[in-house]
Amino acid sequence: MKIGEVILPDFPLLLAPMEDVSDPPFRAVCKENGVDLMYTEFISAEGLIRDAAKSIQKLDIFEYERPIGIQIFGDKVEVMREAAAIADATNPELVDINYGCPVKNVACKGAGAGLLKDLPKMQKITEEIVKICKRPVTVKTRLGWDDNSINIHEAVKRLQDVGVQAITIHARTRSQMYKGVADWRWIAEIKERADIHIPIFGNGDIDSPEKALEYKNKYGVDGMMIGRAAIGYPWIFREVKHFFQTGEKLPPPTFQERIETCKKHLDFSVRWKGEKLGIFEMRRHYTSYFKNLPDFKPFRTRLVEAPTYSQVLEILEEVSEKYANNYLSLIEEKEQTEAVENIDFCMAL
Structure with missing residues (x-):
């Protein structure tokens, strides 16, 4: 697979950009365990153009991390354009735009998932960033603002039309935050469209090799992004790859x-x-x-x-x-105890 000139495996595994988590130390242990493409924590466009120390530090990337994308967020066209130029000059492989963050102080101020409520503005911001960047531009987004306003089909088409070269879809709405079940059926619908030709990556609820293979086969995505399941467990990337190749589970880390x-x-x-x-x-x-x-x-x-x-x-x-x-014996003993407790609880009901 290629995104611009970035060469990836046929079915890449991506590390999600997670605020206060996906920093260089965390990315280092994930890279050692097989992740194919990583992103920085999302970076405030306002912070970048104002030279805020915290935002500037998030631009730090190391050679062992490549390929890597720098992700930015914001709600103003000119600010995002200027921030994208700064990110692009840092020499990542990709510049990524966050249209998916659901937290109140981002989405309710019109950035992140907030731009799902204004697709023309999302399109304009993206178009300007594509024009200014020498590197491929990618996007991470959600299905829509809520169940009554799912507009992922229109969003993906608009983004592709202005030059975005890959899109990751978190299969939840903004109103879901991180609760409920991620509905990958929407992603499958996007993949079935004849007019969508860029890579589409799926994100949401991938927490085991078995589920990764099931979703790969069932929904037809071009790759997967894993986030929360990798926190404290970077081995998930090697376990998923091994399961894809062999159908067998690797032993857990010692x-x-x-x-x-x-x-x-x-x-x-x-x-x-x-x-x-x-x-x-x-x-x-x-x-x-x-x-x-x-x-x-x-x-x-x-x-x-x-x-x-x-x-x-x-x-x-x-x-x-x-x-x-x-x-291992302690873990097995605890799991057996919890299983018995669950049975007892269910019988009590």
Whole structure:
């Protein structure tokens, strides 16, 4: 597959741009585990043109990350055009426009998914960005604002007509936020259209190799974007690829892999952001890295409260000593206990 001059596998796996998650340290561990195309966190166009430090830092990309796209959001034509020029000059492979963010302080101010309520303006912004960028322009969007205003068919056609070279569709409306079930039937309808010829990637609810293969076969997408399922579990990309190739599930990562990947993530975070901020921003990842570990809460509390890099490493060593030798048996025991509890609950109903 090609997007402009960007060469990708026949069915690429993409890492979703997630605010306060998809930074270079997180992208590093995902890249090691097989993701094919990544995007930065979404970057405020206003922040870029005003040279805001936080927005400028999000432009940081490293050679190992390529191919990578820089994603921007905003609601003003000229501001988005200027911000796109700044992003394009940073030399990514792609410039991506966010028309899907549902959060109130973005969408309700007319940016992100808010532009699904004004398709002519969305089209104008996109057209100007395509004109200014030397690199391919892609888009991430949603089905529509709510169930009564699903306009993804018109949005995709308008975007393609002004030169967008690939579109990722999160199969929810803005009003759904991240709740309910992603309805990929809409994406399948887009893929069936004879007048749509650019790659269409699906996003939403892909959290296992089995579901990835099911949705690949059922909805006919050109690739998949994975977001929340990769937080604390970057191995999902290698697991999905292995399942596609063999029909068999890879064994889950060993406990040592979890520890080493968490340490690698932490180390990069501290080196890139400095010790104080790097430690602070790792706190959201510990629960996911050590999901299902019984009696992990006291360790998590200590990890979140630890003020220095060396203290965090010491706690991770304690975690390793406690769980390394019987990790799988503990997980199996917890899963069996939860299964019994679920049966008892259902019988009680």
